[in-house]
Structures are given as C-alpha cells and as structure tokens.
Amino acid sequence: MRRVTSATDPLPHPPVPPAVSPDRSPPTTSEAAPAAPPPDTAPRWSLPALIAIMVLAGVLYSWNLSGSSLNSFYSSAIYSGTQSWKAWFFGSLDAGNFITVDKPPFALMIMGLSCRIFGFGTWQMMLPEVAAALGTIWILHSSVKRVFGHAAAAVAALVLALTPITVAINRDNNPDTLLVLLMVAGAALALRATRDDRLLPLLGSAVCFGLAFNTKMLQGYIALPAVFAVYLYASRQGWKKKAVNLALAAVALAVASFWWATAVSLVPADDRPYIGGSTDGSAWDLIMGYNGLGRVLGGEGNGVGGGGGGSFAGTAGIGRMFNDVLGGQISWLIPFAGVALVAGLVLRGRAPRTDPTRAALVLWGGWLVLHYLTFAMAEGTMHPYYTTALAPGIAALCGGGGVMLWRALRGGDARWSWVLPVGLAVTGVWAIVLLRRATGWNTWLWPVVGVVMVLAIVGLFVLRSASSGVRVRLLGASVAAAVVAALAGPTAYAASPAFGSSSGMMGGTNPTAGPSTGGGMGGPGGGGGRGGFGGGNGGPGGQAPGGTQQGGQAGGEFPGGAGGQMTPGGGNGELPQGGGAPSGAPNGGQGGQQGGTNGESPGGAQGGGESGTAPGGGTGGGGGMGGGGMGGADSELLSYLEKHQDGATWLIAVSNSQSAGQMILSSGKPVISMWGFTGSDRAMTLAKLKELVKKGELHYIQLGGGGMGGNSSLNQEITAWVQKNGTAVPESAYSSTSSSASGSGAASGSGSGTSGSDASGTDTSSQSNQSTVYRLDASDVS
Numbered sequence: 057m058r059r060v061t062s063a064t065d066p067l068p069h070p071p072v073p074p075a076v077s078p079d080r081s082p083p084t085t086s087e088a089a090p091a092a093p094p095p096d097t098a099p100r101w102s103l104p105a106l107i108a109i110m111v112l113a114g115v116l117y118s119w120n121l122s123g124s125s126l127n128s129f130y131s132s133a134i135y136s137g138t139q140s141w142k143a144w145f146f147g148s149l150d151a152g153n154f155i156t157v158d159k160p161p162f163a164l165m166i167m168g169l170s171c172r173i174f175g176f177g178t179w180q181m182m183l184p185e186v187a188a189a190l191g192t193i194w195i196l197h198s199s200v201k202r203v204f205g206h207a208a209a210a211v212a213a214l215v216l217a218l219t220p221i222t223v224a225i226n227r228d229n230n231p232d233t234l235l236v237l238l239m240v241a242g243a244a245l246a247l248r249a250t251r252d253d254r255l256l257p258l259l260g261s262a263v264c265f266g267l268a269f270n271t272k273m274l275q276g277y278i279a280l281p282a283v284f285a286v287y288l289y290a291s292r293q294g295w296k297k298k299a300v301n302l303a304l305a306a307v308a309l310a311v312a313s314f315w316w317a318t319a320v321s322l323v324p325a326d327d328r329p330y331i332g333g334s335t336d337g338s339a340w341d342l343i344m345g346y347n348g349l350g351r352v353l354g355g356e357g358n359g360v361g362g363g364g365g366g367s368f369a370g371t372a373g374i375g376r377m378f379n380d381v382l383g384g385q386i387s388w389l390i391p392f393a394g395v396a397l398v399a400g401l402v403l404r405g406r407a408p409r410t411d412p413t414r415a416a417l418v419l420w421g422g423w424l425v426l427h428y429l430t431f432a433m434a435e436g437t438m439h440p441y442y443t444t445a446l447a448p449g450i451a452a453l454c455g456g457g458g459v460m461l462w463r464a465l466r467g468g469d470a471r472w473s474w475v476l477p478v479g480l481a482v483t484g485v486w487a488i489v490l491l492r493r494a495t496g497w498n499t500w501l502w503p504v505v506g507v508v509m510v511l512a513i514v515g516l517f518v519l520r521s522a523s524s525g526v527r528v529r530l531l532g533a534s535v536a537a538a539v540v541a542a543l544a545g546p547t548a549y550a551a552s553p554a555f556g557s558s559s560g561m562m563g564g565t566n567p568t569a570g571p572s573t574g575g576g577m578g579g580p581g582g583g584g585g586r587g588g589f590g591g592g593n594g595g596p597g598g599q600a601p602g603g604t605q606q607g608g609q610a611g612g613e614f615p616g617g618a619g620g621q622m623t624p625g626g627g628n629g630e631l632p633q634g635g636g637a638p639s640g641a642p643n644g645g646q647g648g649q650q651g652g653t654n655g656e657s658p659g660g661a662q663g664g665g666e667s668g669t670a671p672g673g674g675t676g677g678g679g680g681m682g683g684g685g686m687g688g689a690d691s692e693l694l695s696y697l698e699k700h701q702d703g704a705t706w707l708i709a710v711s712n713s714q715s716a717g718q719m720i721l722s723s724g725k726p727v728i729s730m731w732g733f734t735g736s737d738r739a740m741t742l743a744k745l746k747e748l749v750k751k752g753e754l755h756y757i758q759l760g761g762g763g764m765g766g767n768s769s770l771n772q773e774i775t776a777w778v779q780k781n782g783t784a785v786p787e788s789a790y791s792s793t794s795s796s797a798s799g800s801g802a803a804s805g806s807g808s809g810t811s812g813s814d815a816s817g818t819d820t821s822s823q824s825n826q827s828t829v830y831r832l833d834a835s836d837v838s
Contacts, residue, residue, distance in 0.1 A: 098206055099206055102209075106197055106210065106213060109193065109213045109214050110190055110193060113189065113190060113217035114190060116218075116223050116553075116554050117185075118182070118227075119554040119555065120554060120555075121178055121179060121227065124178070124227055124228075124553070124564070125564040126181070126228060127228060127230055127564035128564070128565075128718055129157060129717050130164060130167075130230065130231075131229060131717065131721055132713075132716070132720040132721050133149050133156075133157045133164050133717075134168050134229070135176055135720060135721060135724075136148055136149060136150050136151040136726070137161075137164060137165070137168035137171075137172075138171045138176050139151040144164075144168050145161065146161065146320065146328060146329050147161025147164050147165075149717065150726040150728065151720075151726045152706050152753075153329040154329055154726070154739065155330045155332050155732055155737065155739045156329050156330070156331050157332050157333075157713070158332040158333030158342070159231055159272060159273070160269070160270045160271065161270075162234070162271045162316070163234045163235070163271050167182075167184050167185070167229060169184075170183050185234070188233050188236075189237070191237055192233075192236055192240050193216055195237070195240050195241050196244070196448055196452060197209045199240075199244035199247060199248075199416075199452070200452050200456055202248075203247070203412055203413055203456060204413070204456035204459050205459060207459055208455040208459040211458055211459070212452050212454065212455030215447075215450065215455065218546050219388075219444070219447040219546060219550065220385050220388075220546050220549035220550045220552075220569035220570055221440060221441055221443055221568065221569060222236075222444045222550075223550040223551075223553055224385075224553045224567040224568050225441040226444075227554065227567065228441070228564050228567045229564065230441065230564075230567070232272065232444055232445070233444075234271050235271045235276060236444060236445055236447070236448065238264045238267050238268035239264070239265065239279055239445065242262070242279075243261070243279060243282075243283060243420075243423060245257040245260045245261035245264065246258065246286065246287055247286070247412075247416060249287060249291075249301075250286055250287050250290050250291050250415055251412050251415070253291060253292055253293050255301050258287065258302075258304075258305050259305055259308045261283065262306070262308040262309040262312065263309075265279075265280055265283075265309060265312075265313075266308065266311065266312020267312055269312070269313040270313065270315075270316050278445070279422070279423045279427065281422065281426060282418065282423055282426060283419065285422065286415050286419045287301075288302070289409065289415075289418075290409060290410050290411070290412070290414070290415035291410070316339070317339035317340060320338075320339040321338065321339060321340065325337055330732075330737065330738075332732045332733060333732065333737065334737070335738065337738075337739070368438055368439045369382055369431075369439060369442075372432065372435050372438070373433070374433070376432040376433075377428060377443065381573075382440055383490050384549055384569075385441075385549075385570070386440075386444075386446055386447065386450075388483075388486070388490065388545055388546045389546070390450060391483055391486055392454055392458070392479045392542070393424060393457065394453075395457075395475065395479035396454060396458055396479065397420075397421040397457055399457065399460070399461055399472075399475050400413075400414075400417045400453075400456070400457045400460045401414065401418075403460055403472075404417065413460075416452070416456060417453075417457065420448070420449045420456070423448065423449035424446060424453065427443075427445050431443055431446070441567055458476075461475055461479065462476060464476070465516065465520050466520060473517070473520060477516055480516075480538050480542065481513055483509070484506060484509030484510070487509075487542070487545040488506050491545050494572075497570075498548055501544065501545065501548060505541050505544050505545060508537050508541040508544075509541035511537060512535075512537035512538035512541055514534075515530060516534045519531040519534060549569045549570030550570075552569050552570050552571070553567070565714075689719040689721075689723070692790050693790050693791070693829070695790070696790035697725075697756055698723060698725065700831075701725070701755070702755060704752060704753055704756075705726060706727060706728045706754045707725040707727050707756070708727055708728070708754075708756040708758055709727070709729075709730055709745075709756070709758065710729060711729075711735065711758070712730075712733065713729040714733070715727075715758075717729075728740070728754065730774075731771075740770065740774065741774075742770070745757070745777075745778075746777075749832045749834060751834075752833075752834060754832070755831055755833065756785075756830065757774075757829070757830050758829050759775055760827040778830050778832065779830070781832065782830030783831045783836075784829070784830055785828075785829040790829075
C-alpha cells in the first residue's frame, strides 16, 4: 500500500484521515478538512528553508545600514545613555538629564548597552535591532510549526520577512522592532501555556507583554485581549485553576509593566529629568495621555500630535490600511489573511473546545483584528511604521490558514474547492491595484503578477485531485507560482530601503518602503501635504544615499565613517561633524514650505524645503512641519559654543528635540530641548531658566527660527525675558558666511510657530523665521 504523505509536506498529497487532536479528543467525522499535526520528524527541507529565510531577512535588514538615516531623536538619547547611567535609566535626550524622550526607555537601554560595549556607531546601535528582527521570525516560525506544520511555518516566516513596512522599521532605531519581538514572544508563550497546561510559559508571556509596555507603553497591550480569551477558553485546566494562573500572570504583567514608572515616581521631580510627552513631568501622565488614550482619541492628551494622525497615515477610518499611504506598506496580504481566518474557524467549527489549531487561529486572528481596528480608527498621531505590528498576525494566518485551505482544496469536498482560488484571486487583484498606484515605478511588474496568479489559480483548480506523476509536479509548480505572485509586490517594496534610494518619509523619523504613491507629510499620501523633515541624518557615520529621497529626504553626507568606535570630535567613524544643516541654520535653506502634488516642495525636491550646505558636511535638507531640524547641526556655531561654554553643563538651549538631538550628535555635548519632541512640553519655565543661568549651568539660548511651536505663554514669557536681559550674539561671531546667508538663522527650521516672538512683536528675527543666539550670565538674573 502506498504511503500517504504528511499534511505539511511540500508536495501535493491525497486526502488523509482526520487527525486526533493533541487533547486526545477525536474530532467528528463530519469535519471537512481538519488540520494535521506536524510530523515527528521534520522534512529535510525545513531547516534549510528557515536558514535561507533568515539570511534573506538579515540582508534586507542590515545591507548598507551605515548609509541609512536613523532617527536622530533616539540616536542622541542612546548616545547620552553612553555618557551617563542616569540618562540611560531615564531615557534622557541629553546627558545633562534635562528632558527624556517621549517613550519608556527599554529599547534605548538595549541599544545603549550595545553601544557601551562596542562603542557608539550605526552598527553598534542597530545590532540589537537586527537581532530582535531575526528573533521575531524564528519565534513565529517555531510557534506556527507546532500547530500547523513545517510548510505553514516557512510561509509565515517568509511573509513576515518580506513585509515592506517591517523591513523599513527594522532598519531604523525606533523601538517598534523590539516591541514586535516581545509581543510575538508573549503570544507564542501563551499558546504553549494553553496547549501544555503549564504556568511558567504563561508567566513568561506576561513578562514579555510587560516589557513590551516598557518599550512603547499601551501599544504593547493591544493583543492582550486575544491572549486572555484564548487561554481562558481553550486551556484544559479547570476554571478555578485558570483563574489562579491568570491572577499570577496579572501580577507578573503589572511588575514587568510598571517597574520603571514606579521607580521614576519615587525620584523627586527636582532630581530627575522632565518626562518628555507628559503634561506634568510624570511617567504616569505619559502612560495615560500622550502614549495612551491620546494616541487613540487625539486631542489634548496627545500634545500637538492629537488629531494629526491623518498627516502621516491618512484619515482615520475602517479602510485606512488600504489607502494610498498605508496600502503598499502593510495591506498586500490582509485580504488573504481574512479569508484564511474565517475559513479556518469554519473548518474547525466542530473541534473540541481545547483544539490547539482553533486556539492559534483565534489568537493570531485576534492579534490582527485588534491591531487593525486600533490603528485604523486612531485619531491621534499615527505613523505608517506602527502597522508593522500587524505583520505577525498576517504572516501566521497566511501560513497556517493557507495550509488549511490547501488541505481543504485537496480534500475532495466541492464546497471547499473554490475557497483557496478565490483567496488567491483577491490577493492578485489587490496586488495589481497597489502596484498601479505607483505611477512609473516598475510598470512591468503588475502584468507579470496578474498573469502568474491566473496561471497558478487555474493550475490549482484543475489539478487539485492529482495524485502522482506529472500532474503532481504541475500542481506543485502551481503552488509555487501562487506564492511568488502573492509576494512579488511586497518583495519589490521591501527591497527599496536596502537597495533603493529611500528610507521613507522624513528619513529615520518616519521610515517607509517602496515608491511614493500619494501625499502626506512629504511621503506617501494625498497631494498638497507639507514637506517632510529635511535631512534625516540621525545615524552616525556612513554615507547617506544621494539625490532626492522619498518623502523629502535630501541627499547628504554622514560625516565620519561607517561604524567603528565613535567619540566626539570628528574623523572617520566618529560623531557627525556637519552633514545637512538644519533648516534655518547658516548655510541651511529655509524649510517648512507648503508641499505641492505628491508632497513635493515648490523647490522640486520631494517633501523638503530648500537645501543648503553645512561646513564640513554634505547637502542638508530643508525642514518641514515648521522647522524639522533633521539635518546636521551647524559646525561653526557649535565650535563657537564649545569655545565659550565656560564650564556650563549644557552647550545651549533650543526649542525642540530635533534641533537638540542634532547638536548633541554633532558636538557630543548636552543640549537642552525646551519644548520636547512635539514642541508642547512644559519642560522649560522662566524660573527654571533663571536657576540654570544663575548656577552657571547654561549660558546660551536660541530663540526664533520657527521650531515646532512650543507652549505659547511660556514661550513668550521666556522670549521677552531673554531679549531684555541677554546679549545677542552676532552671526558674524561664529559664521564665516553670514553675509551670504541673510535668509537663515542659527536654529532649526522655519514655519508657522511663534517661537522667538515676544508679546509686543519686537523680535524681528523671529518674525522673519530667523533665529538669534543669546548669551546669559549669572549677573543677568535679577
């Protein structure tokens, strides 16, 4: 009698008898196509396939990292953490510990430790990020394999590795890569706890989600309802035992989640930095406001970002994931994942309550639905790269659900013979729609995808009952063709961050993949959006891609070398010593101009303002959003400030964290961000400024130049006092080209903000979007 192959073998096979569920309760004979457990012995191709996928992912995530634009906001905080353990613990932007970033510091702690061990540099900073990204693929593969088999695991790993926005964010130093790793680990451990009736994996799951909370706060909890529901419903333990275990897990979750916020609250406010993003300087306010309900509801709890989500990711609504901004980043396989989820649940409809296959479908399906609804309906700040959190759910459903649909197709039941072909057809049509949105970009690809998908579907349907010989090989070729057609589009997008000329909108601040397909903050999205932050040179060392970048990133040089030991001062492998000048700085162009179609600025470079050249560096992009300051800092100004620092703790105080971050990276010295990342933090008050000046801890402050707004009343109060008591530093004192830069100042950005204008409107530099540096000494404080 001929041996029947396993459901997870790569080649087609005849129908197999229903398998016995791991809980030893056999399914009813009326089930159309029950999922088979993985074989005891892995097929020979399984490990090589996983290794190949990991190598492919490693190349996509790490190729030319030294030439990529990282987020200078986080880069400066990581650097500061290498200079001060206090800054490392609090996640301070500057080593003087004036203000923190607007996220909990766990991801920064990991990258900071890497830089403390290996030295500060792009590769040293990104090593933990790349490792976390590869770890996520391995964990997802392992989890899917335990339930759906090796073929499903390979598909899931490949889909995750090639998701465009996942590739883009995994090449950046934002915390989302570590966030996804921790959430996937938590979900995988929860499934193991449900399947094996063990407490330890459940506690491990709780700790992982708690650490995810300390990576990006409430976003780390989005999948928790699905985890809770699966364990509560599908575990074989009694209700009393489950309640006790869940209570213990809740304790572990609380400890892992709130240890940092509790520790911060125990430190007196005068002895800790201001918590960026909060309204009162406390971590608890950050949790509930800016990084909590403010992200979903917008409004006051989200600072200036509230209600502005559409600027980055389109208008909030149920179809947001399919719009011009997000469609090419994440939506390629959402339709197929939805079909696989619904069909899989129907196929397992009569399985026992403890069925592990249905538990996995509910968990990963719940993961996808919860993240989808949260991001689609969010009224607060919504960046495209947030959607990388959807990718594990999509990948698991495509792998596990896809194998279930394949078995149903081969099962001989006519009711299921059409489901897989329909799912693939919808996937192919949507891929063509997405590819055609990118006008003039790889125009040959969408016809190829369409033809290959049609041939694959015809082959699957016609040859679905093949059992041997040439027909089986043709059926296998049809399966391979379907996978290639489904992944061709996302693969082309995913390759662009590593091998193309773009790291997305605003460089490392808002990374995306693929071509520009509309407007929205100078990157993908509807026409007429404002230009993106110019420059984006957040990472140290290396050469940035030249030319115009998607989303308005102007080409510019990363002063210094690629990687290597990095210390302040310049030279190969050292901290940036120039690069693109921030908008509004001497030799830096005026940014913040209104965008044209597809986010182009009037100057012609997509999303950016006019460009300029900073001494010692390459071209700097103009700043959008009222003065992004994402180019490199002006080296002449920094040299002057260092020469006249006179023992002060901070080199200078500037309006926002983007400008401060660039100055920190360029000088290696602490710089104060008075208003934080959004420009709305109340970190600096007049009383605090006077105290710093009186103690000799700060001598210079920069006013005007737009910035990112700032608290209006505090801004005007400080501006009026500084103008009255400080001494303006003439631009000629530090700029060798001041006479040719009459339209520029020394600070970052132009824009519509009122920074630098006093109540009487006498600050002419502010009115003309220039900036002025003032010197303050203890004698100036009355």
